[in-house]
Amino acid sequence: MSLTDIIARVDAICKKYEKYDVDNHNDPIVSGEDVFARLYGVVEADTNATLQKSEAAANEKNTATAVKGLSKEELEARNDSVSALKERIEAIPDGSTTSGAKQTGGWTASTSYTGIKIDSASGITLSNLLSKVLINLDGEYIMTVGNIQNDQGLDVIIEGLDTLKNMAHDMNEEFDRQISLMDEIDDKVDRANAGLKNTNVRLKETVTKALDGIPGQHVAILGHMSYPCLLQCTKAQECLKKVIMVLGALATTELLPWLLY
Known part of the structure; x- marks a missing residue:
């Protein structure tokens, strides 16, 4: 094995296992606990891999234009299998809607279909997938912010209720003290009235005796x-x-x- 073959072999092995290299994943955009950043990094990596595969396929001869050795019935069966797989994929809920509606796109299940193509007419593109991901993340963020605001509002209401409860308790205590004071005042007034009446009676008797x-x-x-x-x-x-x-x-x-x- 020549030196050129060894280098090519090493490059192929490194390229195959480069996704396990920690140094290649230290980009700040995919690090940390940010869900959006990690998901965006995964989507970007898949995009780059797809672009590389498309470039490699463009450099090779197109051998998929015609499939030799298959009958018309087998070709139609394969087309039907692909259509059924496409319907199963569309039936998977994405979490953004609850109606369960399916996207029809541009694919149709027909026995006369003679080719397998994934183009912009199908509605399944990287931009659509990325937009759905962003919509889901934005919805989760909005829901999280709304829940935080609702929790803060509930905390303010709870604090206000606690304040009113403490005020009511203090007022009840003050009323209890005032009631005891009023009772004491009533007792003193009753004793003063009784003493005044006794004094009047004694004075009247004294004047009567003096006049007699x-x-x-x-x-x-x-x-x-x-x-x-x-x-x-x-x-x-x-x-x-x-x-x-x-x-x-x-x-x-x-x-x-x-x-x-």
Whole structure:
């Protein structure tokens, strides 16, 4: 084996196993956790491989224009098998639609079909496949962003509800404290009213006893005599002093209008 054959053999082996070489896959466009970048790299690699195969086929003679050694029935059977395979491929859901509609394209199942061609009329091109992939990725991204926004909105609503709940709890506690204060105030008012009534009763009894100590004739004199004449009566003066003392004590309280009434 010559040196040229060895080099050609090594190149062929390297080319065959180059997809397992880690250094060839360190391109930043296909690295990381980005699903789109990895899928785009795979599609680009398949495209490059297809282009290389097409160039190699163009350099060779076209031996597929006519198939020798096959009968017309066998050729029609092969065409029917290809049509059935095409329908099975189209029946595979792509995830972008839910209607399950099939693309008719330009392929037709016919027994008179004499060639196998994949061209732009069939609707199955690399650009269509890539556009479907991009649409699926964009749809997943939009759904993800929408879910994140919905989650953020729900978080805001939950925070607002928690705030309202805390406010309601604080208001209930404040109402409980106010109720206890109002009860205490009512108790103090009731005790003050009871004490006031008792004081009024005692004061009324004291005034009544003081007036009962004045003789009947002096009481009559109090109704008909003038003030200078009253001063001449010693007993009347003493009784008046008692009354004045009682009235002075009453003047310091709010019970004087009640007594006068």
